[in-house]
Amino acid sequence: MTSSCGRPGCDGARATAGNDPDCADCAPAVPGGALSTDGFLGPAPTGVTASAAPRAGGRTVPDPRLPPDGSFVGTSRTLGSRRSVPGRMPRSESPVRSVRVRPATSSGWAPGRGRLGAGLVTVPEVPQADPRTAVSADPRVPEHRRFCGRADCGARVGRSRGGRPGRTEGFCTRCGHPYSFVPKLHAGDLVHEQYEVVGCLAHGGQGWIHLAVDHAVSDRWVVLKGLPGTADDDALAVAVPVLRHLAEIEHPNIVRIHNFVEHPDPRTGSLDGYIVMEYIGGRSLREIANERTTADRGRRAPLPVEQACAYGLEALEALGHLHSRNLLYCDFKPDNAIQQQDRLKLIDMGAVRRIDDTGGPVHGTAGYQAPEVAVLGPSVASDLYTVARTIAVLVFDFQGFTTVYADSLPPPEHIDVFNEYESLYRFLVRATDPDPTRRFASAGEMAEQLTGVLREVVALRTGQPRPALSALFGPELGCPAADPFPGPAGWRPDAGPVRAALAPVAATALALPVPHPDPDDPCAGFLAGLAAPAPRGMLTALASAPADSAERRLREARALLETGDPQAAAGALKAAEATNDGDWRVVWYRGVVALAAGDAEGAAWAFDAVYDAFPGETAPKLALAVCAELLGQADNAAEYYRSVWTTDPGFVSAAFGLARVRLAVGDRTGAVLALESVPEASVHSTAARMATVRARLTGDGGAPAGPDDLVAAAWQVERLRDLGLDAVRREQLTVEVLSAALAGVQTGEARRAVHGISGAGDGNRPGVGASLLGSRPDERGLRLGLERSYRALARLAQRGEERIDLVERANRCRPRTWM
Template identity: 55%
Template sequence: MTDCGQPGCGGRIEDGFCTVCGIAPPAGGSGATPARAASSLSVSVSSRSTRTGSTRSSRSSRSSRRGRLGAGLVEVPPVPYRDPATAVMANPEVVERKRYCSSCNEPVGRGKDGQPGRTEGFCRKCGTGFSFSPKLVAGDLVAGQYEVLGCLAHGGLGWIYLARDHNVNDRWVVLKGLLDTGDDDAMAAAIAERQFLAQVEHPNIVRIYNFVQHPDPRTGGQVDYIVMEYVGGQSLKELRAAEGPDGKLAPLPLGQAIAYALEVLPALGYLHSLDLLYCDFKPDNVIQSEEQLKLIDLGAVRRIDDEDSASYKTDGYCAPELEDDGPSVGSDLYTVARTLAVLTFNFDYTGVHRASLPDAADEPVLARNPSFHQLLRRATDRDPNRRFGSAQEMVEQLTGVLREVLAAEDGQPRPGLSPLFSQERRVFGADTGDWPAAPRPGEVAAALPVHQVDTDDPAAGFLATSAAGRPAEVIAALTASGLSTVEVSLRLARAQIENGDQEGAAASLRALSAEDPDDWRVSWYLGFDALACGDAGRARAAFGTVYQLLPGEAAPKLALAATEECAGNLADAARHYEVVWRTDHAHVSAAFGLARVRLGRRDLAGAVAALESVPASSSHYVAARVAAVLARVRDRTAGELTVADLSSAGQQLAELDLDAAQREWVTVDVLTAAQSWVQANQSAPPPQERVLGCALTDRAVRRGLERACRALARLSDSRAERIRLIDLANSVRPVTLV
């Protein structure tokens, strides 16, 4: 054995992998060579699974939809199919450090005084028999149909064999037997597995062909074998241990790891829909072959209401409540999140962080991707009831996180419709009349997305047809309907907030919270109420709760950004606005918000870039370009203004298709800034550039301002406004002799 070379890891290299971090040593380094084909088959072989007692199970899950690898968002490198003929082990044996009693978990079969340990015998502590010798050898014909070629690996419940099916075109198959035929729990697990697997048919779950028996050469008793599909490729554990471009072992790219999780979660959701729990998910148990992913080793699968059978777990991946409460949908999803963490960064997941995650400050991938960090935190919450309630719910949020991750990597938006929120009801902060003033909190609350109505709610149809209009009208309609459902109460609370009835809204939301304290929709509208009251601290807390629960959604980040802007926390506002806008250009409020806070932080170039990134297809394209013009000239001191700013503003304004009045008003802004620059630089010779046709001299700029003011006076319908504009024109006109 040698020390693991991973930074901060105190493990030892045994059997080709570290005993702590589970990572293989670099190529050419010290340490034993891993057994061949350890994961090119339908079984878990590397991390030892241990059994736990069980007392109860938890809630079930609705079925999940299956999508393309990575939701069609990320390209995952294919893994070549592995020829099964090259996978047979030359010397099949279970290394001594992996030999444990199946009954009491005491080490067995260990060597002493330089002598190797026995592969068969009895546990000294409890007397249970053990056998780690293969029960099948090359040439054995099982059930008169399956010719054994040899051992592939040793998994959690026994040896795995490669065979040919002579009845079906000599196709390759895998035979999986028991760890020990004398172990009652193992036998029961195998029998249960047979019953469960007869129901399972999913493209991302290994196929089961048959169940057969063959005599044990030691005892003559019949041993049960499961005949499974051969899956040739590499496990996620092997892929995680591959070398990076620099020749060092590196975590998988975050997008690729998320793609794997998105592909396998629907398989778990499918099992949950059959009231089955997988129980022992980990990188060893997922194989990629070419462009397909397969969930393998169903030996730990159990029924969701099974309170008696022994369950299997792997330290570092299993949920902390397994010992006392048994497995559940929440504990299955916990293992997926732990697997994601292990695949994407290095940490002591079997030691210091056996039931926790590193802080973002200590792990760069978490610091760079806060939404991914939030997703892991929710999925691994110590309270199972605060985790995701189903595989589909986790898929929805993880897909949103993936869009965000990929957009951050290459700067290209990854838009997607939310299953939980509407689009923005209106764009806030886009009024160029008072640009770049921050929007009012009430304006933000009236513009933010609202939750999608649950179509299973009895009042969903009524709300779709009768709950629109002014807030007072909506309140009257809901009250008169006599309906009392969750969706009606939520719609009533929103209408009360919009109508200024904070006391009534608070009462409605308190009642909803008493029924379901964990309903994120209540927190969402508590944030609306706080914003409408101008209470940024309370709004931040409410929207922050929604973000923690729904890290893949844009709406909570947009709400947090606006709240921080209203509170004057420009750095935090910029961070949230940037994530929302970079990921999805449908949230135009984020572009205007990002530009405003960048201007507030004296980042003119960044503000203009945000506004000019609003696509031409947007109905707010012109408003964004006008705002970009104003950003260059409005609220800037003469010392800050440059000729390039003035020239760019004039050129961009000339290219815009504006109505006459708006064009002249913006012209006044641009030329007023030009006048300030001229007055501050009177001693210098005028530059060659012209702004809106005016030379940068006091006389020329004044002439331009006068023309714009008189044009506005002619366009005005108000006598008082015409007089004001004419007076302004007279005040700026250059002095003449006539």
């Protein structure tokens, strides 16, 4: 079925079944390549024109190398709930000019039921059906899918005119190139005296694809794929070397090429070339996607993000293998990938060409082909571009991806999946950057980051952590804010519970993960052999380095930061940038130096740029969370902290940060849950339990803690004592609990407090009867308990003045008596 196009000035028609993306009359051809329209969705919304299409990553923010003093005028567009944290900057302004990373390593993929899903997600299997059921009963090409096959033309051909049906064979009126949409092979034809044709499977951008039986090899099923233009000797001379390479490729994600044969055209008698490939039973990604429909007029429902990412990883593995063989695939799209059981395979190898081939036609598909191919030709970067575009088409209702957004992404604020998964959006933005030099450098690097995005998506959807070692960053270096609720200087427990307070900012900056050193740096061996002396000793050792390299300068900048001199560290960083401009490590350390100096906004710009470059890494999100917290953006900080902590519990500082920002907005329950989620196996478990006690004592809106929280806090203190908490901290926590209970009694909550604390408790937190940490829950009993704890602290005090102060506190707390 078809319907009118609906675009102003066009009276064409488009399919309504969801199998074709755009109107046949106004869909553009692929510049520099053979036109092959493809997709699942309808046209762009009425009224949207190409000139109004927002470019991918259209946000403009200050360059982090410039001071945010108004000398650079820009606007900030945020993503999702991130209202003020610096957003993704245009690549032309990003300080990460040429991302240089170590060779991609294993992503830590765990063995699963099958390869598809990378051990992180289970993708429904697709059973292999009887090949005969896949044969088309009436092999016809709809008129709205008929285009000239000449690479530099792509005009509409074979269309109805004046009430007459369109011709299935003829010549293009624009360039004169012949076209034919009639199958050249028919059931029963014997090709090369070996392959008996069964029928047509489908029509692609380069002709019909036929199913056949190989009578020479156990009557196995094979596919015959025509190669247009091979009747020309020059074209055949170019195609044969590529076909030989393809025949040598054996990879589980790539269709196997068995042979290359020729068969005479029944109409002209000229010899046409055919690739003989293995038959892959299953369903293409297009078919899998089209099977999902919504109740809203039968539109296609997007695939789950994790399933689309799993497909992308399989495709990248296949493309990476081709690239290692000096070949480009050129035309990856949902039609050209078939899932068979638990494996994804690339099919249709007709567009494959050598990387160093600068001539011949380039075959691609509108909406998937990179924009620079028309001028620069295909490349590794353009191959990776097609994978990202395919993922985008699969995960959201990407209307107009062949027209309005042919080389861009829609505004993120209008796409739910982008708002839910910012890392996915940043991944797609980098992979489809208009500048090919700013995309991922290899399939391995792109797969590494996509795996990180997939881990985050799965963790957020299931609540189950999906940690993995990073190829770029080490672990966080401690947790300086391990106790997010400390008392003020000198510890004044009678001041009552206090609000969250960050650890010293410089210590927080230095605790962030450190980038792995560049193994190709001239000083890599020298630096690896250095011990870890005090910062001054490190600076002395660095003076004897064999070369003045970027890695040496970065190590010097860190040592200067550790001495408390951020200005000197900034100077060393400038020298490192001059040595190796564009190294992402320089940008990362620029953020660390700015954060240590108290410039949270400047640090956020740098960390944001690293997040753009490596959207699958955890470290940039943790750093942005710290910056957002310092800038007072509790909602932004909470989202980043939650993402980090849910994905990888190894970053314990994220749990404390999440507790801080939740408590800051009055969500005491959320803060307690975040702290209680720190596992007992963690070295910060004791600090988390202590912080839980203090969080429970922080009443909502400044009100005294209620009976349930007092009981829970007391139970936690008792549990900490059983776990070996030292006497000083145990008595300090006891003072805080009893002080909170006394505050409730003194504000008229005495009776309710007594009855509440005397409850029976539950299976996890037993009731304390008429006792709260050994004291009766009334004013007299609480005062006696406070006096007892203060005197115990006085006995444990190391300094005389502290002992005297604690004794005086004990006397003030003692209830009035006659003696």
